[in-house]
Amino acid sequence: MFATTQWSVVLTAGRGDIPQAQDALEKLCRTYWYPLYAYVRRRGYSPADAEDLTQEFFAWLLERKWLGKADPQRGRFRSFLLTSISNFLANEWDKARTQKRGGGKVISLERDEAENRLTWQPLSYCIPESSFTPEQSFEWRWALTLLDQVMGRLSVEFEQEGKKELFDALKPCLLGESSTQPYATLATKLGMTEGAIKVTVHRLRQRYRQLLREEIAGTVAAPEEVEEELRYLFAVLTRR
Template sequence: MAPSTQSGAAAFTTTHWSVVLAAQGPSPAAEEALEKLCRTYWRPIYGFVRRQGVQTEEAKDLTQGFFALLLERRDLETVRKEKGRLRSYLLTSLKHFLTNEHNRAMTIKRGEGQRLIPLEDLRDRERVGFEPAESLPADQIYERRWALSVVDQVLARLGEEYRAAGNIKLFDRLQKSLTDEPDRATPADTAHEFGMTESAVRQASYRLRQRYRQVLREEIAHTVMAAGDIDDELRHLVAVLRA
């Protein structure tokens, strides 16, 4: 699998969030970009809402409605105050809506029957611990769900790349080494399973880590307005995951 040849600067100019914010008015490109961001990062929003003591069904409506409203009205002044960072913008906007009873009621109404966010798999996720832990403050739940959503996007992209190259089984085995999972296979076990040498397995693992870092940087770039903010957001994501 050859690494992407697209430069960081070139990749940044076409990020989803920059497309949204650069649009002076409604445009198909901006709407498509914002909708994709909403569908990708709804989990931290839902987690924050649930931590406020909101019941599951109401939280679903609020989450759907919040993003539906976001698609209709983009408050660029708020974005500027949050330095053009999607993570901060969404949390600030959400807090505003949840503390305004009129907007809250309208948001619930907007959320009824909406299918913008893929909440249909929520029940299964709740059974495996998706619901936020009661011991964590809402802001921490939001930040952690945010970081995990970014990582999920990275792994999904890498999985598709390996699938296209016919190496999805190898990816499934090697990806555990990215997060140092305790049940990850040893290089010797992987080499035996795939008919490779241990040296080849280590090289494949190294290439995956390199590509992981590259794609992670690209995904972070999708959520900030200025290229200079990417490193700060990366450091923040790592700190959240290590906390």
């Protein structure tokens, strides 16, 4: 089902100058910058420093010098990132600062938006993140980002078929019929038969599950790890 994954492309390419590997890594960084940023902020850095640091980290990452080091089995991109950023903060950050690479923005970080999301804590006892360690915070944001990617892709697919409204109306059905309007009501509203709604929802769920696994596959070293990673992410989200 998933012959290769983005992360496995990066790993197998090693330090060789393979454009696909670089593209894959850049794409992964663009997608998952926010959990890293949140992690750095949770470690106590100011927003400006956190942005700077995240950019430097990506620059370091994209140089791929780390790939030359022994261990070919790097595991999952998620845990690799967390270990790497932690080491980077401990060892590389000062070096990077003194060298003043001057790489500027490696990827686009929407800092204001990131800050908004970080500071939203109206119910500190309801939102688990406030009691999380920086590492747990990273994982929690990671899971959210991954789901956001999946839902974004699903939404785009419907939009491309001119069915944005249908997607918006039916997406709550992903969680089950009773989380939304009864199918009969939806059918009336959308001018479809109840049977057609059921079929569409069924396909929506199937596609969602497929995209979810594809997205996860992009971040693990081998396809066999997808289900285990899925379970791990579930545990992350239910963590209190």
